[in-house]
Amino acid sequence: MNLHRLLEERERAKRPVRVVLIGAGKFGSMYLSQARRTAGIHVLAVVDLDPPRAHASLARTGWKAERYGARTLDDAAKNGTTCVTDDAAAAIAHPATEVVIDATGSPAAGIAHVLACCANRKHIVMVNVEADALAGPLLARRAREAGIVYSLAYGDQPALICELVDWARTAGFRVVAAGKGTKYLPAYHASTPHTVWGHYGFSEERVAAGDFNAQMFNSFLDGTKSGIEMAAVANATGLTPAPGGLIFPPCGVDDLPRVLRPSAEGGSLHHAGQVEVISSLERDGRPVFRDLRWGVYVTFAAEHDYVRHCFSEYGIVTDETGEYAAMYKPSHLIGLELGISVASAALRGEATGAATGWRGDVVATTKRALKAGEMLDGEGGFTVWGKLMSAKDSLAVRGLPIGLAHKVKLKRAIGAGAPVSWDDVEFDATAQAVKIRKEMEAGDYC
Known part of the structure; x- marks a missing residue:
């Protein structure tokens, strides 16, 4: 990858990639912590409906006050500083803006921001996977027609899964399954914001001492977030869901090739080419050995004796037949990795995952x-x-x-x-x- 070299060239040319971040919550804050020390990046504006929250996020992530004291977008563009504002439309439309990040989590807001980016020809990075699951195939097509990049957010699991799928296919492998890990039991589908903390094992004291959003945490637990993220992956990769939806088989990293293969061959999949989420818990609640709760995976097929021999020769973990193998990433850094998408969109004109159809x-x-x-x-x-x-x-x-x-x-x-x-x-x-x-x-x- 040459993204850092390309960013350094923009830095030397005094022509940094100018970024507008919309949403100064957790994901946005994580990006801000890295953007302030990334060559070739200038955060032109941080947009939030609550500007004091944006100021607090900047301060918390190591920004010096003078760096985000611009009174207007024009001042920020001229002086290389950052403007905090609640006017997303103006920030998107500003002539200096090159890449917009939507980190709002609101489907309606995300759709509005993508359409504004299309109208103003600004690249858009969608941390907002909720909007992507709702209308990503249409939004991605609109962006292509406008000549801009519409991209999933690197660091979030869908983009990392897309990267693994692309790696496998580019290396000549047939992808059998791809997805992520999570904590899952069937009873979680009925979980509510009143019951969520018990499922997580959080005490009342811990919840009271922290900044926890019960409904947000519950969306991860009750299966909703897994569904949203796998819809995004399906729409970007061409992999498809099982007819009954996600089955969440318990599986550790050593068992990926055995579990994530078709049921006709002893696995859990309805079909080859499936998106699936694996659970870090056995159905009786016991923890899975070497779980992948925070990571992503892809399973793929050898399809030839020579390749099966190579798998064995180089210590690749396979199923008992030697036909199916897996690669995985054990964790993801969320907003700390988001700069990959920003640089890819601005410098290469490429998305780190985007819908190609509605699946x-x-x-x-x-x-x-x-x-x-x-x-x-x-x-x-x-x-x-x-x-x-x-x-x-x-x-x-x-x-x-x-x-x-x-x-x-x-x-x-x-x-x-x-x-x-x-x-x-x-x-x-x-x-x-x-x-x-x-x-x-x-x-x-x-």
């Missing part, structure tokens, strides 16, 4: 029996979790995407464990995010 979707699925008139509370809440489906199956049931299952009212009662459809809820057909999603559903994206 996976995440449909709101009831956690309990719900009554007519109840209000859905979205990702990680009390009412629904996000289940991964194929896009075709989602269209067949008119599935309500989890990204739009927030603050919408049920028109009828729905039993527990059932998908919610567009027909079950009252929604605002004039909202931008709804219109974009409906356009994708009516288009040729599958």
